[in-house]
Amino acid sequence: MNKTESLKKKLLGTPYFIWSVIFILVPLGMVFYYGLTDRSGVFTLANVLAISTPEHSKALWIALFLSVIATVICLLLAYPLAMILSRQKNGRQSFIVLIFILPMWMNFLLRTLAWQTLLEKTGVINSILEFLHLPALNIINTPYAIILGMVYNFLPFMVLPIYNALSKIDINVINAARDLGANGLQVFLKITLPLSIPGIISGITMVFIPALTTFVISKLLGGSKILLIGNVIEEEFTQASNWHLGSGLSIVLMLFIIINMLLTAAFDKDGEGSFL
Amino acid sequence: MKKLLCLALSLLFVLSLLTGCGNSAGKNGEVIVFNWGEYIDPETLSLFEKETGIKVVYEEFDTNETMYPKVETGASAYDVICPSDYMIQKMIDNNLLAEINFDNIPNIKNIGEQYFEQSKEFDPENKYSVPYCFGTVGILYNKTMVSDPVDSWSILWDEKYADNILMQDSVRDAFMVALKLNGFSMNTLDESQLQAAKNSLIEQKPLVQAYVIDQVRDKMIGDEAALGVIYSGEAIYTQRENENLEYVVPKEGTNVWIDSWVIPKNAPNKENAEKFIDFMCRDDIALMNFEYITYSTPNVAAQALIEDEDIKNSKIAFPDLSQYENLETFQYLGSEGDDLYNSLWKEVKSE
Numbered sequence: 134m135n136k137t138e139s140l141k142k143k144l145l146g147t148p149y150f151i152w153s154v155i156f157i158l159v160p161l162g163m164v165f166y167y168g169l170t171d172r173s174g175v176f177t178l179a180n181v182l183a184i185s186t187p188e189h190s191k192a193l194w195i196a197l198f199l200s201v202i203a204t205v206i207c208l209l210l211a212y213p214l215a216m217i218l219s220r221q222k223n224g225r226q227s228f229i230v231l232i233f234i235l236p237m238w239m240n241f242l243l244r245t246l247a248w249q250t251l252l253e254k255t256g257v258i259n260s261i262l263e264f265l266h267l268p269a270l271n272i273i274n275t276p277y278a279i280i281l282g283m284v285y286n287f288l289p290f291m292v293l294p295i296y297n298a299l300s301k302i303d304i305n306v307i308n309a310a311r312d313l314g315a316n317g318l319q320v321f322l323k324i325t326l327p328l329s330i331p332g333i334i335s336g337i338t339m340v341f342i343p344a345l346t347t348f349v350i351s352k353l354l355g356g357s358k359i360l361l362i363g364n365v366i367e368e369e370f371t372q373a374s375n376w377h378l379g380s381g382l383s384i385v386l387m388l389f390i391i392i393n394m395l396l397t398a399a400f401d402k403d404g405e406g407s408f409l
Numbered sequence: 410m411k412k413l414l415c416l417a418l419s420l421l422f423v424l425s426l427l428t429g430c431g432n433s434a435g436k437n438g439e440v441i442v443f444n445w446g447e448y449i450d451p452e453t454l455s456l457f458e459k460e461t462g463i464k465v466v467y468e469e470f471d472t473n474e475t476m477y478p479k480v481e482t483g484a485s486a487y488d489v490i491c492p493s494d495y496m497i498q499k500m501i502d503n504n505l506l507a508e509i510n511f512d513n514i515p516n517i518k519n520i521g522e523q524y525f526e527q528s529k530e531f532d533p534e535n536k537y538s539v540p541y542c543f544g545t546v547g548i549l550y551n552k553t554m555v556s557d558p559v560d561s562w563s564i565l566w567d568e569k570y571a572d573n574i575l576m577q578d579s580v581r582d583a584f585m586v587a588l589k590l591n592g593f594s595m596n597t598l599d600e601s602q603l604q605a606a607k608n609s610l611i612e613q614k615p616l617v618q619a620y621v622i623d624q625v626r627d628k629m630i631g632d633e634a635a636l637g638v639i640y641s642g643e644a645i646y647t648q649r650e651n652e653n654l655e656y657v658v659p660k661e662g663t664n665v666w667i668d669s670w671v672i673p674k675n676a677p678n679k680e681n682a683e684k685f686i687d688f689m690c691r692d693d694i695a696l697m698n699f700e701y702i703t704y705s706t707p708n709v710a711a712q713a714l715i716e717d718e719d720i721k722n723s724k725i726a727f728p729d730l731s732q733y734e735n736l737e738t739f740q741y742l743g744s745e746g747d748d749l750y751n752s753l754w755k756e757v758k759s760e
Contacts, residue, residue, distance in 0.1 A: 172744075188759040255632050274619050356619025357578045360759045372474050372580060373751040 180381020298332025642704030662735025
């Protein structure tokens, strides 16, 4: 009986197994193959080491810099919101969560394109400002617009894991702390914050990685004037048709993502803060 | 209940897969077309299906560079493709194209002789390509925002128009502007000339509002910028939408480009491909396409059918190319040439 049960479980796992082989392992292998060979198929490290050229390293630093800022802003915005959210009554809670998820039903590209229309020199926001005789907002095609785009697009990915972690905290623990004489700040620092760390870490991962690798946001809101590492890789594939260099740089980028994931694993052993 | 729902959904999924695969071809087979985005009147495709009984499978690409690897790897077979000049040359060089049997394309007589002459720059014996659209690259400007006369690429370096300039976000087009400004050929491989062009582009960068491709059109219509580098085919459309816009071919010369129909070597339905090209060369069909996409047609029979006199005599739609000097068509520069341009472009972009 037990044996058939476990066999059944294994069988249920096969679609996922096949899926991950075809769509994760094989492409990953191809990235490594292209990244570590040149056009004639000979092994080389040149594509990976190409990250040290001034253009590439600059693009990497700008991408790191902007995505760290965007992640910090997301965290600062998301934490209070998640706290408010976790203290609402049940019906209201799910309503607010719904409002937060609602924009994600629309395509990411469309939403970013909409920001372009909003921020443009003759766009919606500036037309309103002009009508009110206020100074114009000139952030389109600057790094500020890119950060705005990152924060806007990835904020829900920060809110939801933190909210998830916070709502799992047993109210009795907080009540006990209160009972024993802790004030609001102490409760927050000693109880709420430590218990929500898994959520924070997983939120950071889910904002930082897409922000670091984005190329669409800098293209649409940065006017292609600011080259992020994502743009360099994208152009190697689509424009320059140098898949080897594009893959080599992707491998470098993977390093940063792996570091980030290792940190996550270290902090979040039980997978508590995992998304929803 | 949940299980039932799952089952129903997966059934639906499998069914849709099956119908997708079992998509029956027309009674006379099918033709797989690979064309630029928004580059045909969809009505002409259904007319073709109705008249010939050949089913059209239609796919689109957005740049020559994204189209090329798909054809080269043979991952998907196409019957008819519409690349630009230098890319056709690259495909000929790499032995990817089939010779067209012109006996099967009687409507070829509608295409003006001068366009075949021009095509010789990339298809020396006119064996592989049939011109579909042509045009120039120039400056589109807003008359209400630009006070100086616009006749030179140098206006794109004028600090008066800082943050009001839209440049093309593609290597060859951007370098074409800078090379022509410096008086060089846009097909140069000379290191010092290219360095000079690169420095011009870096110098220009602070003045540029954004590097865009298709969005030049919408941004110029929306009064977002004063000057933009644009393909002549888009100019007619933008003028229809915003009457303050004017198109100019700069005196230093520019790129004259041709997009032509070609048939790849591995085309599964070569005869249907030739029927399709023939259909596209028919005067009434070429006219429909011209009116829909507003890109200049090399089809002289269709040009004669245009009813709107303004368009028919438009210098933008049908320029007298003999009045300009230094007109060139892009040539394929080999993979080393491509790499050189790309690395210089990256230096400009990361500045």
